[in-house]
Amino acid sequence: MPELITFILAGAIVLVGAVGVVLLRHPVHAALSLVATLFGVAVLFVAQDAQLLAAVQVIVYAGAIVVLFLFVIMLLGVDEADDLRVEPLVAQRPLAVAAGVGILGLSLVSLFVAGGATGASSTLLAPDPAEANIAQLGRLLFTEYAFAFEATAILLTIAVVGAVMLARRPPADAGPEPLAPTSDAEVTDESEVLS
């Protein structure tokens, strides 16, 4: 019974948040709705005995990634009055609808094929009361799945290096001609913005 109540409450938060992300007009409100959704999912994780996953969900997704979204929205000032009729990418909306319906259909089909939701709690990490969830997870990560773990680490490092390279200024020789007076003004403007 407590599990059911938790599930209904957290599920309601997740759904309301998700609908809010789509329907709210202001990007900051939408981002906050996303936080509510992530929080609800974290509660569901706790209900499934996946405490570490819940903590990581809140720390990484709610605490870092959405904060980054908000940073971008606040600093770049995404305009509320963005014209929604202009499509920057041709046919992205029909494709998005198709993908959404497809994913929903696939999950419903897999649910029916599996014979409904089992309602059993965590089977991947057999709940062992003697050993903490995080200890089991750590052991698996550093023994059986060490290769995947290291590969992910390398992937993230490459992503960081790539991001730094993209954010850097263009190399000096590719810059505009410093002698022409008009482009000179442009250059100082740009360096002020960048610094």
Next chain:
Amino acid sequence: MDPLYAHGVDLAVVLITLLKVVVAFVFLLVATMFMVWFERKIIADMQHRIGPNRAGPWGILQTLADGTKLFFKEDLLPDKADRRVFRLAPVLAVVPAFLAFSIIPLGGNFTDGDGTVSIFGHRTFLQLADPPVGVLFFLAMSAIGVYGIMLAGWSSGSKYPLLGSVRASAQIVSYEAALGLSVAAVLLVTRTLSTNGIVAAQSGRFIVDWNLVVTGVVPAVIFLIAGTAELNRPPFDLVEAEQELVGGFNTEYSSIRFALFFLAEFMNTVTMSALIVTMFLGGPSGPVFGPEVLRSWLLPLFWFFLKLVLFLFTFVWFRGTLPRLRYDQLMDLGWKILIPLALGWLLLLATIRVAQHEGWPVPLAMAVALVVLVGAFGLLNLSVRAARRNREHEAEVYA
């Protein structure tokens, strides 16, 4: 696990839990009140002033008077504010501050007992919650607390609060890494995340078995510095640098909403001090003697409060003596000194652990680890210098 919940949940268990919630809530509020008064009084002493001296003996009721006054002031809502978010932000600052405190063990005899006390015939820990992810719960709550500051600044629709909140979030996100790495050093030696387990692991000998000594002081110092930055307290209070930003993220707030931010800030200070005590100074453990009531109630509580006040004083001391850092100094300290140092120290501790486990000679392993670490620091230093040279070169070309 708390032994209170071991035999199922009945009415008595629910009532005891409710009692603990109320006690933790009241304790935190009273500690916050005390801390505001304590800070004003100590700062006044350091500056040869008298400080609050009107309300109650030694002005101890000053905070209560100020709080009551704030309740009855006019609540302003700026024209350009985003109304919903403006109202939500103070709540987002206060609620995580309360929740974070729930994992702190306040008392219980850990020295020659199992840390439990008896309430109405039920054995239980003197802490509100002991989740298996313990310390991570604290980090998660401080991550949520960032939203309060960030949204407050943005929703005010005014430039100084926005600048203050951007500074605050950048600072908190940067120092969270150093904070997390020094926490990892503690987790490495105690082998548990539960705050109760961390205290139990330090309960052997007095001082010698505390994590402060076991982890070799450096993580505790890093935790203290990163924690101060995380709290936006001086010398890391660029967020509310009044000479530059009027009042920072809370400039447009007034009345009870302003009081909530103020409350959250001081509650976080108390929680951070309590967490340092828990992680590095053995929480409530210390010499105990005498009958049961002294042994498992009064003495552990006394030790805990003594250590808590020590750190509260340290934070006030920082504020009274250190000048504010510049923004580039803040970022340099966080990213180029604290994070590499915390990471290096963590690797060193891990090496010692592995050497002990595999039966290698520990001094040799430590020497090799130190040589590797010094090499790594040298490389890091070289790359930082090269990057700076490149930047300066590019700036010259562009100028």
